[in-house]
Structure formats: structure tokens, C-alpha cells
Amino acid sequence: xxxxxxxxxxxxxxxxxxxxxxxxxxxxxxxxxxxxxxxxxxxxxxxxxxxxxxxxxxxxxxxxxxxxxxxxxxxxxxxxxxxxxxxxxxxxxxxxxxxxxxxxxxxxxxxxxxxxxxxxxxxxxxxxxxxxxxxxxxxxxxxxxxxxxxxxxxxxxxxxxxxxxxxxxxxxxxxxxxxxxxxxxxxxxxxxxxxxxxxxxxxxxxxxxxxxxxxxxxxxxxxxxxxxxxxxxxxxxxxxxxxxxxxxxxxxxxxxxxxxxxxxxxxxxxxxxx
Amino acid sequence: xxxxxxxxxxxxxxxxxxxxxxxxxxxxxxxxxxxxxxxxxxxxxxxxxxxxxxxxxxxxxxxxxxxxxxxxxxxxxxxxxxxxxxxxxxxxxxxxxxxxxxxxxxxxxxxxxxxxxxxxxxxxxxxxxxxxxxxxxxxxxxxxxxxxxxxxxxxxxxxx
Ligand SMILES: Nc1ncnc2c1ncn2[C@@H]1O[C@H](COP(=O)(O)OP(=O)(O)OP(=O)(O)O)[C@@H](O)[C@H]1O
Ligand SMILES: [Mg+2]
Numbered sequence: 001x002x003x004x005x006x007x008x009x010x011x012x013x014x015x016x017x018x019x020x021x022x023x024x025x026x027x028x029x030x031x032x033x034x035x036x037x038x039x040x041x042x043x044x045x046x047x048x049x050x051x052x053x054x055x056x057x058x059x060x061x062x063x064x065x066x067x068x069x070x071x072x073x074x075x076x077x078x079x080x081x082x083x084x085x086x087x088x089x090x091x092x093x094x095x096x097x098x099x100x101x102x103x104x105x106x107x108x109x110x111x112x113x114x115x116x117x118x119x120x121x122x123x124x125x126x127x128x129x130x131x132x133x134x135x136x137x138x139x140x141x142x143x144x145x146x147x148x149x150x151x152x153x154x155x156x157x158x159x160x161x162x163x164x165x166x167x168x169x170x171x172x173x174x175x176x177x178x179x180x181x182x183x184x185x186x187x188x189x190x191x192x193x194x195x196x197x198x199x200x201x202x203x204x205x206x207x208x209x210x211x212x213x214x215x216x217x218x219x220x221x222x223x224x225x226x227x228x229x230x231x232x233x234x235x236x237x238x239x240x241x242x243x244x245x246x247x248x249x250x251x252x253x254x255x256x257x258x259x260x261x262x263x264x265x266x267x268x269x270x271x272x273x274x
Numbered sequence: 275x276x277x278x279x280x281x282x283x284x285x286x287x288x289x290x291x292x293x294x295x296x297x298x299x300x301x302x303x304x305x306x307x308x309x310x311x312x313x314x315x316x317x318x319x320x321x322x323x324x325x326x327x328x329x330x331x332x333x334x335x336x337x338x339x340x341x342x343x344x345x346x347x348x349x350x351x352x353x354x355x356x357x358x359x360x361x362x363x364x365x366x367x368x369x370x371x372x373x374x375x376x377x378x379x380x381x382x383x384x385x386x387x388x389x390x391x392x393x394x395x396x397x398x399x400x401x402x403x404x405x406x407x408x409x410x411x412x413x414x415x416x417x418x419x420x421x422x423x424x425x426x427x428x429x430x431x432x433x434x
Contacts, residue, residue, distance in 0.1 A: 009322040014347075039323030039354065041347045050346040054354075097328045098354060100362045131322060137291070155408025189406075215346030 002120040002127065002143065003238070004036075007150035008160035009131030012179040015208060015218060016150055016231060017128035018045025022219045023235035025087040030123035032078065032090045036111030037130040038097040046085040047217030057081050060095035060109040074117035086220070111135060116143040124238075132160065136167045146242075147174040151193065153186035158193045165195050175242065177234065180204045200237065202230040305334040323351060327358045337431065338367040342387075344379035349386045356387075368392040368434075370427060393427030395420050 005017040017033065025031040035042035043053030059077045082092035094111040111127065112135055118125050127144070129135045136147070147168050151161040161176070168174050176199045178190035191199050205227030211218040218228050280298040302318070305311060316334050320326045332338075338359055342352040352369075359365060370393040371383045380394050396419050404414035412421060 037323070038325055039351055041350070044347055050350050054350055097324045098357065100328055100330065100358060102328050130325075154405045156405065212347060213345045 001123075001145050001238075002115060002118070002125040003146045003148055004115070004127040004129055004135070004139070004144045005148045005150060006129045006133070006136055006164055007131070008152070008157040011131075011150045011152045011157050012177075012202070013131070013150050014041050014045050014128050015212065016148070016177060016179065016202065016234075017126050018042055018047075018217060019219050019228060019231045020148075020235055020238075021046060021089045021124075021126045022085075022087045022217065023232055024124050024126075024239065025089045027235060027239050029239070031088075032082075032092065032118065032123060032125045033085065034111070034114060034118070034125060034127040035091065035093040036095075036115070036127045036135060038095055039130075040093045040096055042093075042128045043085065043091055044212070044215055045217055046089055046091055047220050048083070048085050048091070050215040052083075056083060056091070056093050058093040058096040059114065061098070063109055074114060075119065077114075078118070086217070110138070112138050112140065112143050116140065120145065133164050133167055136164055139172075141171075144172060146238075147172050148177055149174055149197075150177045150179050151190045152180050153178070153182075153189045158189065161190075161193050165193070165197070173242075175200060177202060200230070200234050202227050202234075299329075299331065302331060303333050324354050324358050327355060327362070330362065335365055337434075338365045339370055339392075339431075340367055341370045341372050342383050343373045344371065344375075344382050349383060352387065368431065370395065373397040392430050393423065395423040395427070 003020075005013045005020075007013050014037070021031045021033040033042055033046060040056070040058065041053060043056060044050055059081050062077070062081045078090060078092050082090050085091045092114075094114050095109065111129070115125065115127050147164075149161055149164050149168075151157050165174065174197050176190065176194045176197050178187055178199050179202045181187050181190070181201050182204045187199075187201060203226045205218075205222070205225050207222035207225035208218045208227045211221045214221070218225070222228055278301070280295065305316060318332050318335060320331060326332070340352050340355060342348050356367065359367060369383070369387055369389055369391045371380050371391045372395045374380055374394045375397050380391055384390055398418055398420040400415040400418035401411055401420050404411045407414075411418065415421065
């Protein structure tokens with residue numbers, strides 16, 4: 001199963017992608033976390049720290065500098081350039097912008113191409129996308145099975161979400177994650193743009209913010225905080241096979257299913273925020 | 275004030291977007307030579323991260339304002355951006371620390387970059403509320419401490 005995490009800049013994509021990856025791994029899934037942002041930060045939310053995150057060689061740059069003698073396949077790149085994060089999550093960075101004129105980002109080894117070539121059966125691939133809708137526009141069949149659209153209750157984030165939902169259309173199942181929700185009106189604001197897609201709530205959580213200030217993974221410093229617990233419920237929902245057409249194993253490759261039924265999950269609504 | 279906005283992507287795929295993006299790139303590369311803007315101040319608002327700087331989206335800039343939050347992600351991003359900026363041309367850079375909760379936050383960022391901040395802007399509930407409803411901070415809360423701090427930053431930028 002391949003999940004991509006999308007949304008406007010700063011809405012919490014990396015926080016949610018990293019925490020979700022760790023939680024799914026703890027549930028026994030084999031998890032590959034793909035940092036698909038050219039300003040890669042996923043390592044921090046996975047718990048390997050800022051300097052280690054900065055030191056990771058991206059697949060694209062690794063290939064360009066010829067560090068590939070023994071790895072020709074995409075899975076080989078994961079072994080060659082990836083590294084292990086806590087809970088045995090495998091982390092690999094797709095591409096990193098670090099020089100002027102780094103070459104066309106969507107040609108050659110692009111994040112979406114890696115997503116397409118990575119095996120999705122028997123494991124969960126979580127792609128933390130760059131902010132905005134660029135990657136969603138480029139996504140082709142087979143590159144993702146589910147879009148997690150992270151939305152904050154702010155006008156700009158809602159506008160990006162509206163465009164993202166339009167772009168994804170009925171091509172892929174899409175689940176809205178309302179992040180940094182403080183009250184019912186925040187939730188209503190996000191639900192209004194969700195256009196019938198299911199909405200999962202992650203509350204505003206000062207402990208998540210503090211973890212990020214210190215360059216640590218929320219799951220390591222604030223495992224019992226309301227925000228991390230809400231992401232745990234999201235992990236449980238996905239592990240139960242959310243968006244799968246039948247009761248098949250969530251680890252089986254997923255065909256694009258029908259749009260999910262409009263419904264707010266009991267227990268994840270704003271009533272349980274605080 | 276005039277607002278120039280880059281093309282927004284729609285649902286028709288990438289081609290029309292790329293046209294708009296290329297046109298915008300050509301426009302920003304000629305801003306310097308445009309007589310009509312000779313005595314204007316130009317302020318470019320770049321998206322987060324190093325992407326646009328890598329592709330030389332701010333050739334008109336004589337000053338570069340690096341906005342950093344006191345978080346590891348933000349400081350790392352700032353460092354990556356600075357490397358790019360200095361690799362291309364020697365534009366002078368001013369450090370601004372945003373979402374500051376106390377003196378410690380400023381010190382942390384200043385010591386990471388090894389340079390004093392030209393401006394510090396406090397974390398402010400006004401900013402969050404204005405953002406939530408999509409109203410300019412200056413209209414929503416003109417006397418907010420964040421506005422005062424940005425005013426002070428403007429003074430210092432102009433004084434240089
Ligand atoms: N539920 C939450 N409560 C409080 N703070 C949060 C929450 N979720 C995310 N944050 C904070 O918001 C900031 C941005 O989060 P994050 O880096 O995950 O966003 P992003 O969407 O990946 O950003 P970018 O577009 O820059 O990649 C971080 O400081 C993070 O700690
Ligand atoms: Mg991110």
C-alpha cells in the first residue's frame with residue numbers, strides 16, 4: 001500500500017507522516033518512509049535527529065555522483081541510500097536541492113517515479129510530499145493508493161485543500177486529516193472543504209510543537225499526548241484496511257476504490273479534543 | 275502597491291501551469307531592467323524551502339531576508355538556503371527570527387547562524403487568528419506586537 005501525505009506548507013505533513021510511519025511499524029507492518037520533499041525533514045519526525053537528517057544522501061544526488069555501482073534497481077537504491085530509523089522504519093530521501101540549477105525536478109529520478117517503482121505489496125510506503133499540489137498534479141496510476149490530505153483550519157490551507165481535492169478527483173481514495181484543530185468551529189471549517197471525504201482530527205498539541213523545536217520525534221517525547229494519540233487512531237484506521245475495496249489484507253496492493261463514504265469516525269470528532 | 279502573482283495550478287495537468295511558471299520566471303528576470311519600476315521597492319515572497327532560490331527566482335534582490343523559526347527544521351532549512359544564496363551571488367542577508375517566545379529562542383537561532391538577528395517577531399495569537407480568516411494582519415490587528423516588530427524591522431532595513 002502506498003500512501004502520500006499532501007497539503008499546504010507547514011500544515012503538519014511531515015509530523016503526521018513520520019509519526020504514522022513509526023506507529024504502523026509498531027503494529028508489525030514493514031514500513032518504508034519516502035521523503036519526497038526537496039527540502040527533506042522527515043528524518044526529524046522519525047526520530048533520527050536534525051544532523052543525521054541533513055547528512056542523508058538522496059537517491060537522485062547519489063545517482064548523479066555515481067555512487068551506484070552495486071545498486072541498479074529502485075529497491076537497490078533503498079538499500080544503498082536509505083537508512084534505518086527507530087521501530088525498523090526504512091527511510092529514503094528521493095531528491096534534495098542543494099546546489100544552484102539542480103536540474104529539472106520532475107525529470108530523471110523524481111519522487112513520483114520512485115513511488116511508482118517501489119513495491120507497495122507486502123509493506124506500507126509513506127511518501128511525505130513537498131508542500132502544495134505539484135506532486136499531486138504529476139501523480140500517475142500506480143504511484144499511490146491513498147492520499148492523506150493534511151488541512152489546517154486556516155484560509156490558505158483550505159484553499160490548497162480545495163485544489164488538491166479537485167486534482168485527485170475520483171482517481172484515488174482520499175482521507176482528510178484536520179490538523180491543529182482547537183474546537184468545533186475549526187473542525188467545521190475543514191469539514192466544509194472535505195467534499196464528502198472522511199475527516200480525521202488531530203488536535204492542536206503543544207507537545208508536538210515542542211518536539212519539533214528540539215528536533216525530536218513527537219512519538220519519542222510525547223507518546224501519550226493528544227496529538228500523537230489521534231495519529232494512533234489514524235494508524236489503526238489504516239491498518240484495518242481503510243479504503244480497500246474489500247476485507248482484503250491492508251498489505252495487498254490496492255486498486256483505486258470508490259470515494260469513501262462521508263462520515264466522521266466516532267471517537268475522532270471534535271468532542272474528544274481535549 | 276501592485277501585486278504580481280505567479281500562475282496557480284488547476285486540474286488541466288501541468289502544461290498550462292508550466293507556461294505560467296516560465297512566463298513568471300522571465301518577468302522576474304527583467305524586473306531590474308523595467309524603467310517603470312526603477313524607483314519602486316520590490317518585495318518577493320518565496321515559498322518555503324530552497325527550491326525557488328536554486329532556480330534563481332529572485333535575481334532582482336539586493337537584500338535577502340532569511341526568516342527562521344526557533345525550530346530544528348526551520349534552522350536546517352535556513353542553513354540550506356544560505357548555502358544556495360551564497361553559491362549564486364553575494365547578496366547581503368539579514369536574519370529575522372519569527373514566532374519568538376522569549377530571549378532564549380533568539381539566542382538559539384543567532385548562535386546557530388553565528389550572526390545577530392536584524393529583527394525578532396513575537397509568537398502572536400493575532401497572527402494565527404488573522405491567518406485563520408484570511409485577513410491581512412495589518413488590517414486585522416494594526417497594533418499587534420507582531421506588527422510593531424515588523425515595523426521596527428522595516429526601519430532597520432531602510433536604515434542600512
Ligand atoms: N497537531 C499539532 N499541534 C501543534 N503543532 C503542530 C501540530 N502538527 C504540526 N505542528 C507543528 O507545525 C509545524 C509544521 O509541521 P510540519 O513540519 O510537520 O509541517 P509540513 O506540512 O511538513 O511543513 P512543510 O510544508 O514545510 O514541509 C511544526 O513546528 C510542527 O511541530
Ligand atoms: Mg514537511
